[in-house]
Amino acid sequence: xxxxxxxxxxxxxxxxxxxxxxxxxxxxxxxxxxxxxxxxxxxxxxxxxxxxxxxxxxxxxxxxxxxxxxxxxxxxxxxxxxxxxxxxxxxxxxxxxxxxxxxxxx
Ligand SMILES: [Zn+2]
Numbered sequence: 097x098x099x100x101x102x103x104x105x106x107x108x109x110x111x112x113x114x115x116x117x118x119x120x121x122x123x124x125x126x127x128x129x130x131x132x133x134x135x136x137x138x139x140x141x142x143x144x145x146x147x148x149x150x151x152x153x154x155x156x157x158x159x160x161x162x163x164x165x166x167x168x169x170x171x172x173x174x175x176x177x178x179x180x181x182x183x184x185x186x187x188x189x190x191x192x193x194x195x196x197x198x199x200x201x202x
Pocket of ligand 1: 107108109110111112134136137138158159160
């Protein structure tokens with residue numbers, strides 16, 4: 097598949113390769129939605145009905161960027177703290193498991 101608007105074919109930060117891409121939902125202006133996923137987690141999206149000047153947008157940054165690593169480290173610590181609080185709670189086990197299941201993939 098050839099994407100017309102997303103030119104980046106490997107992550108500009110770490111060089112990770114494309115693992116998935118799509119081109120679908122053509123708009124009345126003739127342009128298609130495009131998406132490209134990289135092995136490092138970066139996602140670039142082109143939506144011709146949103147955004148300024150119809151430029152591709154990075155919707156999820158490379159996980160190897162120092163800023164992303166710092167953000168993910170803080171998020172992981174917060175998740176661990178929440179799990180610890182839930183584990184210590186005297187609430188019923190069904191509720192606790194449901195609560196953890198809901199926040200696991202946030
Ligand atoms: Zn990357």
